[in-house]
Amino acid sequence: IMSLVLSRICSAHRKHAFRSLLFCQEPLGRWFLPVVASQETYFHTSLMMSAGHNKWSKVKHIKGPKDEARARVFAKLSMMIKVAVREGGPNPDLNMALSQLIEQCRERNMPKTSIEAAIKGADKAKPSACVLYEGRGPGGASLLIELLTDNNNRSYAEVKLLMGKNGGVMCYGARHSFEKKGVVTVRTHDKDGGDVPLEKALELAIEAGAEDVQEEQDEEDKDIYKYICDIPSLREVRSSLSSFGLVPISSGPEFRPKTTVQLSNTDIEQASHLLDLINNHPEVIRVYDNIE
Secondary structure, eight states: OHHHHHHHHHHHHHHHTTOOOOOOOSSHHHHSOBBSSSSSOBOOOOOOOOOOSSHHHHHHTOOSOHHHHHHHHHHHHHHHHHHHHHHHOSOTTTOHHHHHHHHHHHHTTOOHHHHHHHHHTGGGSOOOEEEEEEEEOGGGOEEEEEEEESOHHHHHHHHHHHHHHTTOEEOTTGGGGEEEEEEEEEEEEETTSOBOOHHHHHHHHHHHTOSEEEEEEOTTOOEEEEEEEOGGGHHHHHHHHHHTTEEEEEEEEEEEESSOBOOOHHHHHHHHHHHHHHHTSTTEEEEEEOBO
16 A cells, blocks of 8 residues: 555656745644735745746746845845734744744844844834735746735736736736645755655655655755645644654745646746746745746
């Protein structure tokens, strides 16, 4: 039975591993901020962009100067920290959203002074809400754009302008190309620093109760594993993977593509340019796509 289940997961992995495109429960309402400008979803605390190993993933991660990109990431993390503090307080031991954001900051070597400044400055920051915009990109690609904004009308107009000038359009219906799943992202090495081969990761997926595991790369081209599960199982799966010696980076709901589109070389270049522009918007937290 075990070999049959493993075979099915391996098969699913081979089918989806090259597909391109952040807390657990207890309770979900406490760990996420509700979206106010779209269908139901939750604010995700990770800025990490997932990707496969295909041509699209190679193109979409080409960025500008590292220092500029790092500064943008730090600015967005600071904004998210302020929201988390307003929602759950400044103590990371009592505020799981804040705790995981601090973990994200440390992963990206954000200065401790910057983290502390964001926590202390939460009371002075403008109230922000999480919104989700739907759109289409070059070649008919579906896009979901997640933002933190203090002015939804302004942000919508700005993103709409970016889309319209670069081969995209804001429209309803893109949400149907995705399904919301629980995702636990872990390093491809264990707590002792030893490599975890894919075969072992697949075995651990079965033991942890995950539906699938996919080997991908983050925005810094570091290998990661993404364990996919139902949202109600998210906390249990993360806890199990941690007990197995893996190193969780983040966990939470993500929009995973149900259907994908293949783009021409011209559309891939245009889509990469469009996503770079959108991601560079100071209020954009994350962009989901269904490009293969």
